[in-house]
Amino acid sequence: MSVSHNTVKQSVSVFAPASIGNVSVGFDVLGLAVKPIDGTLLGDVVSVSATTSGESSLTVIGKFADKLPSNKEDNIVWSCLLLFNEKLLTVKQTSILVDIVLDKKMPVGSGLGSSACSVVAALAALNAFYAKYHDFSFSENELLKMTGQMEAQISGSLHYDNVAPCYLGGLQLMVPDVDIISRTLPNFADCYYVMAYPGIEVSTKAARDVLPTQYSRSDVITFGQNLATFVDACHRQDKSQAFSVLTDVIAEPYRTDLLPKYKASRDYLTTQGALAVGISGSGPTLFCVCDSQPQAEQFALWLQEHYLQTALGFVHVCKVDEVGATEI
Structure with a gap:
């Protein structure tokens, strides 16, 4: 069940950075998050805010917005919201109606973890929104599992080499343990x-x-x-x-x-x-x-x-x- 939340504007924005998947030697098991030294936001931004309307919404803006499906049901950020709400139900938390804005700064099909940026930014923003305004959040590991689930839905196979560095930062090595998933390597x-x-x-x-x-x-x-x-x-x-x-x-x-x-x-x-x-x-x-x-x-x-x-x-x-x- 979803309920509207009447309040002064409650909003959270999260940026998720580009990543190098594989890093040549680590096919599907190594990933590295990167950021331009000139301060350019190379990645995606997702904003989540409470809404007083009768339903949740998704708006897509940004340089590469026209490369994404016009129908919200076909957008991975909308799928992230559905998954997040589904997970809330499993832990007996009530989902809140929200407005979501995806600022698509990352080119699609670029090899920079474009889908991972959208997935991580969406799920991390939702988690931060609930943590800030509703005194609940999923653990880092639980959220990482959700990002992997979404990536598998997109690509057809479960691999964390983009979502893990995008979410956690640094150089990440995927390990075959669902309670750990990824280890940060010295870079x-x-x-x-x-x-x-x-x-x-x-x-x-x-x-x-x-x-x-x-x-x-x-x-x-x-x-x-x-x-x-x-x-x-x-x-x-x-x-x-x-x-x-x-x-x-x-x-x-x-x-x-x-x-x-x-x-x-x-x-x-x-x-x-x-x-x-x-x-x-x-x-x-x-x-x-x-x-x-x-x-x-x-x-x-x-x-x-x-x-x-x-x-x-x-x-x-x-x-x-x-x-x-x-x-x-």
């Missing part, structure tokens, strides 16, 4: 991540469909060795070792042909001294890891000229977002 705070979105869309489904159903024993060994070495190097803060193994043998070899100009850009940046270059999530966004801000700015200018393909494209020099979803 390299002095590194810069150049994120270049070319302005074209690659569907996650298409990017998954090109992957083989079986892998060779040598590829499996290389994958395990690279991931284990990277995680170990993170804990030892051995930057050289960590980025020397940041090579994707699971997805990148099969997705390169889906991404115009990717291979040439990767090869150029690598020869120019980038610590690592990879595909963010399922693409088409490219990420490039740099040792210094001047190098990152230089590579950003090069990518602006050589990797972008439409007016929607952009390049941001980023650092790791240590915070994740944040009330603003």
